[in-house]
Amino acid sequence: MPAEKLFVRTDSIELIPAEPRHGEHFPQLTYDTDPPLWDYFVGKDMALLDKWMRPMWAAERGLFSHVHCTVAVQDNVVLGIEMGFGPQTQGEHFPDTVQLSQKVLKPNELAEVMNAMQYSAYITPHIPQDAYYLMLLSVAPEGRSKGVGARLLENAFDVAKEDGFKSVHLDVYAGNPALKFYERHGMDRLVEVRIPFLDEQHGVPAHYRMVKTF
Numbered sequence: 001m002p003a004e005k006l007f008v009r010t011d012s013i014e015l016i017p018a019e020p021r022h023g024e025h026f027p028q029l030t031y032d033t034d035p036p037l038w039d040y041f042v043g044k045d046m047a048l049l050d051k052w053m054r055p056m057w058a059a060e061r062g063l064f065s066h067v068h069c070t071v072a073v074q075d076n077v078v079l080g081i082e083m084g085f086g087p088q089t090q091g092e093h094f095p096d097t098v099q100l101s102q103k104v105l106k107p108n109e110l111a112e113v114m115n116a117m118q119y120s121a122y123i124t125p126h127i128p129q130d131a132y133y134l135m136l137l138s139v140a141p142e143g144r145s146k147g148v149g150a151r152l153l154e155n156a157f158d159v160a161k162e163d164g165f166k167s168v169h170l171d172v173y174a175g176n177p178a179l180k181f182y183e184r185h186g187m188d189r190l191v192e193v194r195i196p197f198l199d200e201q202h203g204v205p206a207h208y209r210m211v212k213t214f
Helices: 024-033 035-041 046-060 087-104 107-117 147-161 176-185 195-204
Strands: 008-009 013-017 071-072 078-086 131-139 167-173 187-191 206-211
Touching: 013 131, 013 147, 013 176, 024 035, 024 046, 024 078, 035 107, 035 187, 035 195, 046 087, 078 087, 078 147, 078 187, 078 206, 087 107, 131 147, 147 167, 147 176, 167 176, 167 195, 176 206
Parallel strands: 131 167
Antiparallel strands: 008 013, 013 071, 071 078, 078 131, 167 206, 187 206
């Protein structure tokens, strides 16, 4: 039985399992994790990203569903999110992600997004079967300098260990200040991936696979 997301209360900031009602700023928080890549995926169209991600969050299945997420809240305000899962969950929920994308996007929008995302498999290396993949960790402006990111990350480590995973993997783009943050929390740069076409023509820089082994 998977371990439940931990509940932590410190200085009135709570880490709790996400609910549909927590998704108001989910598209922006998602975008903030990797602006160069999301700009490429949606052609710098934030309205399209919003149209795409809001139904994803509200759904009970899919890779961007709230069911995979822990939120940091203070006075009912979402300060940050952590979203992740193991490879088995990823495989089970991927078809739902595709189906919902087909439902909420127009055919031309879907074609453009899918065409852009064909390179994402190269940016994100293989995830071992015994690894927890931290897909999104994002802190809202009002949550910064409060230790929210550190609490969410450490909570992800704890949940991963309780669920029997041997490591935590995540991907981050070169130049992201979060690189140093992850390294301070014991994560190492395992792989660097650069796609010349994306870097030179679309401004998507190299990405690092970061790993924390238990």
